[in-house]
Amino acid sequence: MLTALEVRLRRRRCPLSREPLSVPRRTFLRQAGVLAVAGPVLAACSGGLGGSGGGSTKLTIGFVSPRTGGAAGFGEPDGWVLDQARKALANGLQVAGKSYAVEVVDKDSQSNPQRSAQVANDLINSNGVDLMLATSTPETVNPVSDACEAAGVPCISSVVPWEAWYFGRGAKEGQPSPFKFTYHFCFGTEQFHKSYTSLWPQVPTNKKVGVMWPNDADGNAVRKSLGPLLTQSGYTIVDPGAYTDGTNDFSAQIAQFKAENCEIFNTFPLPPDFATFWRQAAQQGYKPKIAQIAKTGLFSSQIEAQGQLGIGLAGATYWAPTWPYKSSLTGLTSQQLGDGYSNALNKQWNQQLGPSVALFDVAAAALKAAPDPKNKTALAKAISTLTVDTPVGTLAWGKGPVPNVVATPILAGQWRKGTGRFPLEYVICENANDPNVPVASRLQPYA
Known part of the structure; x- marks a missing residue:
């Protein structure tokens, strides 16, 4: 029996071919449902599944970071941060008069570029994420961003010097941005x-x-x-x-x-x-x-x-408890984030707390700013002009230093x-x- 997604896609015409998407089910699954290339195929034919999501009332956020491996220090506070984000999102989000439940699915990149790409594609193809978050070093962030760009899935990332993220992924100085779905905030050289x-x-x-x-x-x-x-x-x-x-x-x-x-x-x-x-x-x-x-x-x-x-x-x-800013999603000040982490785990504050919480601030603000958060093209467009308060300061896209990037202190x-x-x-x-x-x-x- 065909799934609802298969039925919709078979009925839809692909603007690249101008022919109906009518193929045998086994061929369809091999070409678009199982392999990692599903993202590019669907992005090319549907603008990144830019429809309304078939009336779904659940939003899924993917989160990828290095919990183990050489860059594991960046992932030390992840468990606590994810707890705060899930608590803040427990009652869902109200967007354009509609209620959405929110699920956060986290993956460990193991500090490995190949693993990063693998878990990103898993989140895209198996979990059907509406929005991806990624953090900490090019070895994790760049492969995740590339997978999302290819699949037409909005992605927000941080803690990679922005030049290593932007130019390191193929953008050219003085030329228009090649990225339509991936956005970043971080310091630079x-x-x-x-x-x-x-x-x-x-x-x-x-x-x-x-x-x-x-x-x-x-x-x-x-x-x-x-x-x-x-x-x-x-x-x-x-x-x-x-x-x-x-x-x-x-x-x-x-x-x-x-x-x-x-x-x-x-x-x-x-x-x-x-x-x-x-x-x-x-x-x-x-x-x-x-x-x-x-x-x-x-x-x-x-x-x-x-x-x-x-x-x-x-x-x-790039963040400390003395930063005079707070999270718009959790309402916690920087000092409260640092103290809360130390008191809960009896560990010294970790500067990754700030940008990791900020990723969820941006995610919630972006989803609420999109007229339809299930429409990936509309969601990416909402991020491109977003302004949001976070523990690392106010982030405002659309002001440079290059498209898709906010430079932070x-x-x-x-x-x-x-x-x-x-x-x-x-x-x-x-x-x-x-x-x-x-x-x-x-x-x-x-x-």
Whole structure:
């Protein structure tokens, strides 16, 4: 017996062929129902299933993040965040006078690009998600975004420098956006540059920066954009060249940094790679005055794993409990998010709390803004002009820096020995990208 979806699609004409979609059921299932290519086929013939959804009163949101694998630190607060989102959505959403139940289905990307694409296609084809959310590193976010773009499913993502998300997926500078269904909010290299050049002068150095920028989406975006900006600001970049993720011997790079007396060190590595590098740097006597790390060192668990070598590392923060903003979906302030997480799990606040909750703020606002939240084309259009309050600030699409992207602030600070409940504390040392966030201390030299 044919399903209702099959009947509707057989009756519908595909504008690409101008012929009725009348095929045997086995062929139909093989071409459009089972394989991952179902999304592109249906998107081409129906604008991403842009109809009303057949009167369905349930909305399904997919959520993909790295709970395990090399980037698992980003997924530490996921369970708590998902609990808050599901509670806030328990009574459903009212859209254009109609009530919708809301289901959230979460998947672990395992920090692996192939796995990310697989779970995204599972959510699209098996769960029939109306909206996808994805977060944390290009290894997770970019494959999920690509799968959604191909299938015509709206997707909102975060915590990938926007250049690595936008240009890393094939967009070209100065050309129209190739993306119709995928949207993003995150800081970029301009925000890193402004933050670093606000922080680094707090410690006198020779302005020579040894960089470890990998051969991946993040590293390539940083090398192309951040390096020239730092050079323009008077810093000398010492770059031994792009290294392969998973490298286990950094002796050559360390020797070069020592030989050229790089008093500032900067890196955007996968967390296990930095742990390997930093241990070898200590063994080989490289100890810069400023050790500025990104993509790792974001969470207390990663710094605690470094032992004494972690104290004094300078890091970046895209959210903290002192952010003066709140979630429009849950109503919780940033401080309440941090305190609630710590009290519930007896763990130190984790900066991923902010953008992960923000994803659900955006999801709820987008679904309510669409005239028909089951119409994927209409939902994507609603996101393109959306303005919504979140813990990371007010997000407003349609204002640049490029189509589909909202650039958010990133601030810099330093990990120090804790003075209270937890063994470590992160203190914010500059706020050039968002003066509304209070500064707690000046940067202290690492060496």
